[in-house]
Each structure stands twice: as C-alpha cells, then as structure tokens.
Amino acid sequence: MSLRANNYYKATSLDDAYQKLKDNPKNAIIAGGLWMKKTGLSYETLIDLSELHLNEIKVNKDEIHVGALVTLRDFETNPEIKKLNGGATSFGVSEVVGPAFRNTATIGGSIFGRFPFSDVIASLLPLDVTVKLYPEQSYSLEEFLNIKGKVDGILTEIVIKKEEGKGYFHKVKATSLDFAMVNISISKRNNKHYIAVGSRPLVASLARKAMIEADKGDFKEAARLAAEELSYLDSNNISKAYRQDLVKVYVLRGLEEVNK
C-alpha cells in the first residue's frame, strides 16, 4: 500500500503553503510522509515545506524551539534535548523503529498526526510543551491532542520549556520494532510529578489524579489510579486488563526511579 498523488508543490512561504492547503480538500502537507504512505490515501497535491527553514532546533535561555521538520534522529541526538528530563525524552524518541526510520520521520508529523501509538507524543507530554501553528495559534501539547476533529493550520514548531528534572520512559513492546502495548512517561520537576500514559491504545494522556497522589508521596496509590482513571481498550495483541496491570507496574517503577 502506498500513497498516491497527482502533484508535488514546494511552498515558498507558510502563507503560500496554507493557501495551497485550502485550495483543495485533497491537498495535504507532507512532513516525513511515513504514516501517509501507510494510509494508502489519494491526494491531489502534496505540499512540501522543506524550503521554509523548519528543520532547525534553536535554544535560548528558557526554551528549546524545535521546527516541525526536525527529524526524530536530529531531535534525539541534540545535546540540549539529551539534557531534558534526565535524558528520558531523548530515550523515548529513540525507541521509534531504527535510525534510518528516524532520519525521515519528523517531530511535526509525529505530533500533528496525534497517533495513539506515538512514543514521541508520550515522551513529550509530561514536559511543558507548546505547539505552534500557522495561521497563528498556540496550544499546550495536551490541549492540542484534545482538539476535536481536523486541525485547521500548519504545525510550524514546538517550544519546550527548559527545566531541571528527572525523567522515566518505558515502552512495553513484544519486539524492538513493534508499536508499544503501552508507554509510560514520567517527569519530576520542582517537586511536581507529571505522568503520561500512551498507546492504551488511545493517544497519550496525563493521569492527573495519579499525579496528585504522586506529589503526596503515595506512589502505589498513584500507580493504581493511573491504571484506573484513563480509558483503556482491548487490541489484537493485548487485553485491556493486561494493559492496566502493566501501567500499575511501570508507573510505580517510574515514580521510584525519578525519586531515587
């Protein structure tokens, strides 16, 4: 299965890309294009943003600005990203297939797709991340994931707040190349805990009740709540109940890890 397209268009500006996108409902922005290929959908025109300098990581005192076309590999190997969340964010992204795949897949494509199985989204969700779109819109990552229906705009960058912290990421998988059965991502910053659970098989969410219990220091109760407060589903390779058991175990391990 492969995507089909009649035309390929290199945008000269964000506005040019957006106008082209609005011209025809069968036009689409292409980033890495890996998931678009798997869908096998037909497009009239694929819109390429590669001339718009969206493949850069810029760092200032408080923030890291990551362009939408930064590849997962460039992201995970960036020295500033490696420092984030005690290395857990970089590690989480490095869990996606192999380096050749990650040299094509992009941060923008991974987030804009809001994929339920995404290790990238799970890795980033416990951090303070802002998603920027053109025309000008700005959402926290959590808000962005909860937008109902199709997002109107072009994802241009994500902005990650630089904060000292400890982190944990664990992807439960049958083999190295599988999608996660569940992924657990935890950050502890300024004595606050942030716990994200993804691949349930629904897009990653923060387990807010569990975070409150973790802040109180009751990690077992936090782990139990994380397995209860979010929605979980059965899938081909794993039952809902087993997923919840995994979450209980790995959230507890993660909380112990970030509190060592």
Add this chain to the structure above:
Amino acid sequence: MKLQFFLNGTDVVWDVRPDEYLSNALRRHGIFSIRVGCDESICGSCTVLVDEKPVLSCSVLAITVNGKHVTTVEGIQEEVARLSHFFGEEGANQCSYCGSGMAIIIHALKKEYKNPTDEQIRDFMVGNICRCTGYHSQFKAIKAYLAEGK
C-alpha cells in the same frame, strides 16, 4: 517531474512521478542492490544514504532528494568488500537479501561513532531485519570489522 540528484557521485536527471518512492525509482533505473522487503518502513533492506544519513528508500518520495547526494552500496564498494570478508568469516550472511541495507547502516554507524559501544551497535542495527541468521554472527562480524585497523 524532473528529478536532478547525485547518485553515487554522478549527476543524474530522471523523470519521476510525484508519488514515486526512491526505492522504486532506483530499481527502475537498474539499481537492484535496493531490496524492497516489507515496503512498510520497517525491515531496512532498502536503506540508502541521503546526504550521508541512512534513510529507508521505500518511504522517501524520490522528488524529495532533488539536489541531494544519494549513496547505495555501489558507491561504497571497497568498504562493502571489506565488510563482506568479515561477514563471510562469521557466516553472517546466508541469503544476503538484507545485505546491502546492512552495509549502508554499518557505514553510517562507522561514520557516526569512532568507537561504538555494543549498545550503540545494537541500536543502529535494530531497524535492519535479517530472517536467516539471528543477528549474533552479524554482530560479531560488525565488531571485527570496526576493530580492524585500530
């Protein structure tokens, strides 16, 4: 659409469809070292270098390499010959379907790390599937190859 790029150092101009993948374009032009195993961005058999970075050619639209440098095993023949020696010594290739993709990823590994750890080698190889050997012999061959000349 006109695609101009450098294939193993040679400037070429090809006609490609907007939705044609690089693996298909390469094979259509006689580069049969490109094997399309899964065609789903997983197996790594179609790995090539684009501007020195390994990518899966089955998942990269040909038109996106316009103006770039694409390297296949034909472009690194001396290195492949040396690597093949170590693969032979360890019995690391059987059907060899995955071989060209492996050679490209090992080339990229060697460029990125001067002295890769075992974990770094495994991390690099994780996206290249072999259905014959079980990886241990390949791992030993790669270690021996990387150790050569140290």
